[in-house]
Amino acid sequence: MDRVRRRREFGLGVLGALLAFGACEAVSRAGIVRSSYLPPASHVVARAVELAGDHPFLNGVEATLRAWALGLGLACALAIPAGLLLGSVPVVDAAVRAVVEFLRPLPSVALIPLVSLLLGSGTRTEVALITYASVWPVLFNTVYGIGETDPLAKDTLRAFGFGRLSVLLRVELPATAPFIAAGVRISAAVALILAVATEILSGFGEGLGIFIAQAESATDGTRDVLAGVVWAGTLGLVINGALEWAERRLFPWTPGRRGVPA
Structure with missing residues (x-):
């Protein structure tokens, strides 16, 4: 079915x-x-297909995907342990909740001038902004997953003398894994949006966003702009499909289970 x-x-x-x-x-x-x-959609699609043979364009797409992967990887490395800590230790969660809720609504694109001033131009700024935007879905899905762990399973392990770390590794982490995966999938889309948007707004370096920004300023560049948008949408579709497939393979026992968007 x-x-x-x-x-x-x-x-x-x-x-x-x-x-x-x-x-x-x-x-x-x-x-x-x-x-x-x-322009006619057929012309836009034809141009998008033509760009598949353009090596400078493909190098830009590779640069965007590299920044996307680095930012998403750093976000997961920070958010998953932090989420497990906040979800497992209520005192810590209460202590940092105000700071987290203050930082979460800040739009990453608004931080471009500040981050550029601190880190300079280039990949470091892009990765830092992607990481900042991508942390929140993974973090809150992890905290939510910890809260949804079956208390009976945790109490059973404690009754047999297992410590806090054992309960976390044996019960809470496996139960939270589908929620973490859902958070990663959400963050993957956010990271791609930030990668392209940062390149467009910064106007320097290389990447898919730089191609779109340069096409926008060119004479009669609408077709190239839309072709770049088609590429961005296609990348997002492929990434989301791959992550959904991985979720089904890794967590087949929870086909309808999803985390909550941050």
């Missing part, structure tokens, strides 16, 4: 994409919107 449901959802997704493609194509071809503002 689960496989049938996934196939149906995939089919509906493809149908929705085809309808959106057809609508954009029709609007542009009919002249409802000037082609300089909205």
